[in-house]
Amino acid sequence: MFAHIFQEKLEERIKRSNAFFMGEVPDRTPASPMCMGQAAIMHGYTLYDYYTKPDLGIDCIIHASQMLDAEILPMWLYATYWVEDYGGKLKMPVGRMAAPAMIEPACKTFEEADSLEVLDLKELSNGPTMQRHWKALERAEKIMGKYFAPWSFPYEVFIQVAYWIGPEKAVLLVKKDPKLLHRLLKKAVEHCVNVNTLVAERYGSSFIACSSLLTSNTLSREQCIEFNINYMSEMISKSLKNGAGPGIMYHLCGDHRVDWDLHTKVPITPATLMHVAYDGKEPMDIKKVMSVFGDKCAILGNIDTALMQLGTPAEVYDKVKEQVLAAKESPKGYLACNACEIPPFAPVANTYAFVQAVKDYGQLPKA
Amino acid sequence: MNNDAVLEGLKKAVVDGDEETCKDLANKAIESGMDAYEAIMDGCGAGMAVCSELYDKGDIFVPEILMSAEAMYAAMDILKPHIKVEDVGKSKGKIVIGVIEGDLHDIGKNLVKIMLDAAGFEIIDLGRDVPADDFVNTAKNDKVDIVAMSTLMTTTMPGMLDVVRGLRDKDIRENVKVLIGGAPVNEDFVSRIEADAQAEDASKAVKVASRLIEELRG
Numbered sequence: 001m002f003a004h005i006f007q008e009k010l011e012e013r014i015k016r017s018n019a020f021f022m023g024e025v026p027d028r029t030p031a032s033p034m035c036m037g038q039a040a041i042m043h044g045y046t047l048y049d050y051y052t053k054p055d056l057g058i059d060c061i062i063h064a065s066q067m068l069d070a071e072i073l074p075m076w077l078y079a080t081y082w083v084e085d086y087g088g089k090l091k092m093p094v095g096r097m098a099a100p101a102m103i104e105p106a107c108k109t110f111e112e113a114d115s116l117e118v119l120d121l122k123e124l125s126n127g128p129t130m131q132r133h134w135k136a137l138e139r140a141e142k143i144m145g146k147y148f149a150p151w152s153f154p155y156e157v158f159i160q161v162a163y164w165i166g167p168e169k170a171v172l173l174v175k176k177d178p179k180l181l182h183r184l185l186k187k188a189v190e191h192c193v194n195v196n197t198l199v200a201e202r203y204g205s206s207f208i209a210c211s212s213l214l215t216s217n218t219l220s221r222e223q224c225i226e227f228n229i230n231y232m233s234e235m236i237s238k239s240l241k242n243g244a245g246p247g248i249m250y251h252l253c254g255d256h257r258v259d260w261d262l263h264t265k266v267p268i269t270p271a272t273l274m275h276v277a278y279d280g281k282e283p284m285d286i287k288k289v290m291s292v293f294g295d296k297c298a299i300l301g302n303i304d305t306a307l308m309q310l311g312t313p314a315e316v317y318d319k320v321k322e323q324v325l326a327a328k329e330s331p332k333g334y335l336a337c338n339a340c341e342i343p344p345f346a347p348v349a350n351t352y353a354f355v356q357a358v359k360d361y362g363q364l365p366k367a
Numbered sequence: 368m369n370n371d372a373v374l375e376g377l378k379k380a381v382v383d384g385d386e387e388t389c390k391d392l393a394n395k396a397i398e399s400g401m402d403a404y405e406a407i408m409d410g411c412g413a414g415m416a417v418c419s420e421l422y423d424k425g426d427i428f429v430p431e432i433l434m435s436a437e438a439m440y441a442a443m444d445i446l447k448p449h450i451k452v453e454d455v456g457k458s459k460g461k462i463v464i465g466v467i468e469g470d471l472h473d474i475g476k477n478l479v480k481i482m483l484d485a486a487g488f489e490i491i492d493l494g495r496d497v498p499a500d501d502f503v504n505t506a507k508n509d510k511v512d513i514v515a516m517s518t519l520m521t522t523t524m525p526g527m528l529d530v531v532r533g534l535r536d537k538d539i540r541e542n543v544k545v546l547i548g549g550a551p552v553n554e555d556f557v558s559r560i561e562a563d564a565q566a567e568d569a570s571k572a573v574k575v576a577s578r579l580i581e582e583l584r585g
Contacts, residue, residue, distance in 0.1 A: 093469075095468065096526060097470070097523075101472075171430050176434060218428060220428045306521050309522070309551075310521075310559070343522040344522060345522055
C-alpha cells in the first residue's frame, strides 16, 4: 500500500528538475539521489518484486521521492535490458544480488552472433524487456499526468554486443577480430536506435538514458573512440532523427579515467545530462567535469555509492555539501546525484542526509 | 633452436598474443626434450609478467591481456601433460578465488586468475556468485594459502566479511591470508572487515599475493 500522492508537491519537484532544460534557474539545486532498488526496500518490498513488477517499481520510486521530498529521476530500468530478447538468460535478484544479472549470453559462438538478426520494432515491442518497460511507462504516465516524460533505455552499443556473445568475448574481439566486432556494433546500433524509436513513436518523444560501461577502463583511448564513442554518437544521432530525445542522459558508469573527456564528441542537446562517475576508485572531481562539460550541458553529481553504503549520515552530508557548493552554479545546471545507483540495502538515513545537505546548501540566485 | 631461443620465443609470442607461434614453440620444446615446467614458467609465465608490467603502465589494455592469455593457455595445454612428476604440484602458493555471492561480474576475477596462474600459483576457481561457506570450506579442505575474493557491486561487499568471519569460526584465519579486489574495494574496507590486503587490478594482484605468501611463511 502506498500513501496519497500530493500533486502540487509532485509538480514542484518535477519543475525543479526540468528547469535547466528550459533555460531557467530553479530555486535550488535539484536533489536527485539515484534511489532505485532502495525505493523498494524502503517500502518493504524485495528487489525481486521491484524488478519483476515494473508498475510496482515506479510506485516505489515516485513515493520514495515524496517521502524524501527529493527530485529523484522517475526511471525504472536495469542494466541487463535486452539480454532475454535475443535468447540470453537473466537471473532476477535474490539474496544480496542488487539487480538482474546475465547468466548466459544469447550466442555461444562468434559465428552465431555474426548471423544474428536485429529485432524489428514489432518484435522488440512484444519482447520481454519492452513488455516490462511499457508497464513502467504506463504506470508513470498514470501517476505523473502531464508531467510524465517517457524514457528509453538503449544502454550501451558495446554492451549490447557483450549481451550477444558475453563480455569477455566482446572485449577480446577488439584485438582478435575487429572486423567482426565492427559488424556486430553496427547491428547493435540498429538495435539501440529501434529501442529509442519505439518509445518515441508511441509517446512523441523519449528521454534517452544511455551509458558507457564496458569500455571504460577496459580499452585504450583510441579503442574507446573506435569501438564506443563513434558508435554511441551514431546511435544517438539516428535516434534523434527518428524523433527520440531531446532529453539525453549520458551515464558514464564506473571508472572512466581513460575516456571521460572523449564524450565531448557525442551529440549534446539543450536537454542533456552528463554524468561522469569515477576516476579510479574516487568520484571524478566535479570541477574537472564542469570544466569540460559545464558550458555544454547540465551535469549530474557523483557522490560515492560506497559512501552511501558504508558511511555515516554525517559523512554523506559533508560530502554532498562540499560538492553542491562546488558545482551548483555550473553554467548549464547541476543536479545533485550519486555516481551510480545507491546500493539498495544502504541505510536510508544516508539518503535523507544527502537530500538535507542539498536543501541546506543548494539555494540558487535568481536568474 | 636451443632452449633459450624457445623460451625467448614463447615469451615474445605470449606478449604479442600470437597463439599459433605459442603452439608451435610448445611443440618444439616437447620435441627437443626441454623441461615442460621450465617452458611454462620461464617462457609463458615470463611473457605474462611483461604483459602485467605493460598493463600497469597503461601501455596495453584488457583486449591485449585476453589475447596474450589465449596464446599462453594454448601453449600450456601442450606443455602441461609433459610436466615431470617431481614438478607436479610445485607452486608459489595455493589460492582459492571467486566472485562473492550475489555478484555475477567476473571479468576482473578472470584477469586476476590469468595473472596468478601465469606467475606459478595453484588456483582453485570457484567462479562467480559464490556463497561465503564455499570459500571457507575450500580454504579448510584444500589447505589454501590465500582466499581471493572480488566484487563489482557495493551491495555484495558484506559477503566478504562473512568469509573472514567464517575463516575465524573454523579456526583457520591465522593460516590463511585474505586478498580482496573489485571496484568498490579500498584500504578502508580492508581494515573494516579485517582482510589482509587489496589489489587494485590484475597486475598488482601477483605482487600482493607474493607478499602475502612471504608473510605467511615467515
